[in-house]
Amino acid sequence: SQELEQSPQSLIVQEGKNLTINCTSSKTLYGLYWYKQKYGEGLIFLMMLQKGGEEKSHEKITAKLDEKKQQSSLHITASQPSHAGIYLCGAPGAGSYQLTFGKGTKLSVIP
């Protein structure tokens, strides 16, 4: 079965700093989803990457998919307290309807 490893597990940054979260798959990636979760709440969809080399941005968050490395990175520029939360990556298996998730990266942003 596919496994997604996220790094780091947790991250504390000063407001205004840039940061990167990585998601590495044990198998071929057929797409990659990024979600954000605030404590006690549901998951909010950030973006979906479908092709190798694809890069998407939403406000100050950029995600990139590297098919060869079986990896995706999420980069936040000039972090703000509103970026704090748990970031999860998810990926579909080959020919499968199942979406596997990483264990998440907990981000804290200090004002």
Next chain:
Amino acid sequence: NAGVTQTPKFQVLKTGQSMTLQCAQDMNHEYMSWYRQDPGMGLRLIHYSVGAGITDQGEVPNGYNVSRSTTEDFPLRLLSAAPSQTSVYFCASSYRGTSGGSNTGELFFGEGSRLTVL
């Protein structure tokens, strides 16, 4: 827009009791699924459905039953609750299943149901 609605938001059960977590979506999504989220374990798929009348097991199906009689509803049943089922449960739906290698749809999540089994 209601999206994905889960009830109840909180529930405390005693070991051996039964209950049903309700999930409804108003987006006419074909695909629905249930996940549980535990500290250090991430999100794990319990059961999923690709349409009315069709269900299948995910990664951790034991102790849970599901049915899909309508497109809108996908209830999760615990027949005899155990402390190991203490968790936060999320229902999710999408227009098309996340089938590898093809265009996929965004997975919409409910706000979660926090279950404690004593």
